[in-house]
Amino acid sequence: MMEATVEARPIRIGISSCLLGSPVRFDGGHKRFRFATDLLERFFEWVPVCPELESGLGVPRPAMRLVDSDGGPRLLEIKSGRDHTQKVEDWGAKRLDALLEQDLRGYILKKDSPSCGMERVRLYQPGKDMPERKGRGLFAAALMQRAPDLPVEEEGRLGDPVLRENFIERIFAYARLRDRFEGRFTNGEVVAFHTAHKLQLMAHSTVAYNELGRLVARVKQTERDEFRKEYCSGFMRALRVPASRGRNTNVLQHAAGHLAHLDGTSRQELADLIHDYRQGLVPLVVPVTLLRHHARTGNVEYLRGQTFLEPHPKELMLRNHV
Ligand code: SF4
Known part of the structure; x- marks a missing residue:
């Protein structure tokens, strides 16, 4: 039979760390994704990444949001307006070099996150409080640009049986x-x-x-x-x-x-x-x-x-x- 079965070496999948139950969110919590931790774990080797923690923003940290600008979306602290875009982008460029050398075969991102969200992330206009759902997290955008063929999904969409099977x-x-x-x-x-x-x-x-x-x-x-x-x-x-x-x-x-x-x-x-x-x-x-x-x-x-x-x-x- 031709190659209908897959390689014996581990299939490495990148994943937002909080989805594995790691307490890395801004408030010290997590967002365990049971489909990943209970079922997929038997078939895949996880490569967890938390862009905000790993770029040095710490836990706990102020909540952040994406704000539109001429040069592209910026990652700002909601209360103080402090801008972390450069820091996360600089870290992301190096981290992606290392990640892509690990031969990832897929990536599961945390929905709605200004760093990890794949689509429909809240994007604010400067000085306004009514966001439009048309943003993409900073790290997710860099990942998808660097590896356009890599299968990428976010955990929210994986509740849909058709999208899940497809991914x-x-x-x-x-x-x-x-x-x-x-x-x-x-x-x-x-x-x-x-x-x-x-x-x-x-x-x-x-x-x-x-x-x-x-x-x-x-x-x-x-x-x-x-x-x-x-x-x-x-x-x-x-x-x-x-x-x-x-x-x-x-x-x-x-x-x-x-x-x-x-x-x-x-x-x-x-x-x-x-x-x-x-x-x-x-x-x-x-x-x-x-x-x-x-x-x-x-x-x-x-x-x-x-x-x-x-x-x-x-x-x-x-x-x-x-
Ligand atoms: S969504 Fe991304 S940046 Fe936010 S806690 Fe999870 S892994 Fe970290």
Whole structure:
């Protein structure tokens, strides 16, 4: 079977320290995120980061907020207006150098934080008390600019089963991608990687799958680093589009077409389950489990190698909810 399973080395995930239960918030509290500490911990190695503490602001510290300015958002103490932007940005630039050397495969950020929030952080206009929810934390912005392909989410959004499944899927896909393209790669390895991800990519975007396919067709004529960069960013961009029920259904039907060995009853049973999934009567795990079973018993190599059938460890039970 092709690389539907992931590397044996630990998958390192950056995370806002307070989400692991560390008492690093401005008031000495934490914001333990149980999905991370109770479930994901078995699969990932955490790399905790608290930008405000590590940049020297201490605990406890005055509460802060993001304030708009011509040169970009500033991180100010709410009461005194003291400006910590430069301090956190200088520290962040060095910390990111070290962090990215640790080969992170994902990052979980604390929502709403003026340092860590990924989106919709309160952004104030100078001298005004009515914020707009359109800011991004200082450290989060620097992280996402430095590592645009890295799967990044905030814990608030991970309460949504579709976003949760998408994020974890992207982490494991990114791990495989980095493994494949980290060092030297042959044209054949590129084709094999792309083929193994065909159904997975199609569940997110057929357009992106086809674009990547055209890129793969030119791999021989493309300079190595240029190919790597273009393929990797196109691949991760495609997976950021959440897989929809409609696209998953198309992929399931496409996959069922490869099970030529099935008798009429088994074929109908699978078609009925795919239909039930389409109608929202059963979760995705149900037809996928039956497909995997038929692919294994019929020894259908093409399907057995598809990452779509097993994009992340089943113990996470993510497809039981989408
Ligand atoms: S949100 Fe970020 S800066 Fe604030 S306590 Fe958590 S890790 Fe530290």
